[in-house]
Amino acid sequence: MSLELKRGGLIVSCQAQADNPLHGPIFMGAMALAARDGGAVGIRANGPEDVRACRVAGLPTIGISKIKSDGFPVYITPNRAAAQDLAKAGADIIALDCTPRPRNGDDPESIVRFIRDELGLEVFADISTLDEGLAAEQMGATYVSTTLSGYTSYTEPKPEGPDLKLIEALASRISTPIVAEGRFNTPQLARNALDAGAHAVVVGTMITSPREITRAFARSLAK
Template sequence: MLIPKGALVVSCQARADNPLHGPVYMAAMARAAEQGGARGIRANGADDIAAIRAVTKLPIIGIAKVWDDRFPVYITPGFAQAEQIAGAGADIIGLDATRRPRVGESVERLIGRIRNELSREVFADIATLEEGRAACAAGATYVATTLSGYTEETASRKAEGPDLELLSALVAEVSAPIVAEGRFDTPELVEEAFRRGAHAVVVGTAITNPREITRKFVRALPKGPVEDSL
């Protein structure tokens, strides 16, 4: 198992509209995360993964986001994407393991092919306890709470912060290591996840998205004209 128990994993991702978008910036972000004590990196796309692989030996959870208007599943939806990011240097393949409609083969078959044909560990992003059970039964190495709040069935949970109740239920009922991910934005929440039995915690925006961090502080500013302090 590549992700050690008690690890903080940092998600180094930036969308195309973000000033930090691109392999050079994500590689630098991964190096900074490693220097800060991260024990793993989550990254999107072969180019970013290859750049990160060149600067760190930390385990990389690789994903490939592919949007299709016909289907809601976009995180590593098929074997071709898994094969590409494995070739770029991902040690672990992350994928959407929800029960939502998807193009191509079933998630159970995809997990099996990644394990058997690519010899990679599988990191299953799920939204419900039932999906967690199914992913574990299909051979996922890790089960993560990543998509709770981001599926139609669980949308009401998004405004409530991390889904700690799902985390506790998974720890109690699923034998695979359970990873807490999704809206963990304070050290106190990370500490609570470990108290509830998380194997590891993934943090993204709160560490690696300066634009969103700035917006969070700006929202807390007093309303009214802003004076130049210089």
């Protein structure tokens, strides 16, 4: 299996919070199979158990580990130990928060080096600004993703749509493949991301969360 995320491909984020009826590896494994059959080229999954379950799809799996700490905004794979657990679970690529925000863990550059040099895996850097993308490339990230645009204190308030301007800015400044993620809720917006310079696009909620899709329809009908 190639660990490379195909250019122009769709990566499906198979995640469900603990309060979601679809929470758990059985459901996420099934979701990964459905995504594969629909044409996805990769899967993003949270936690070792879901990573193991999603590997059944036979696609490159981007592993993250959400570990929250009171008083610290960073929670996506915040330390080397979390990255190592994801590697043991079979993640092909490991994603982490590469913003400079305070964290209860290891600095992002040391995590990137650990993933590449010690674990021998590829690195998926979640960022929110152009400067963070430039820094992630210098750290040695394999992919730079716009995952956190609109979700950090200095990129709020969160815009209604995806941050296509950030993708364009990154494409003009870095050679590292850019992955678009965040609020891509229609096929056309995903296409727009590629036109803006993205290598691939991650879509989560609008594919894998029936509850949120239902809420969107219900809100529209209630107007």
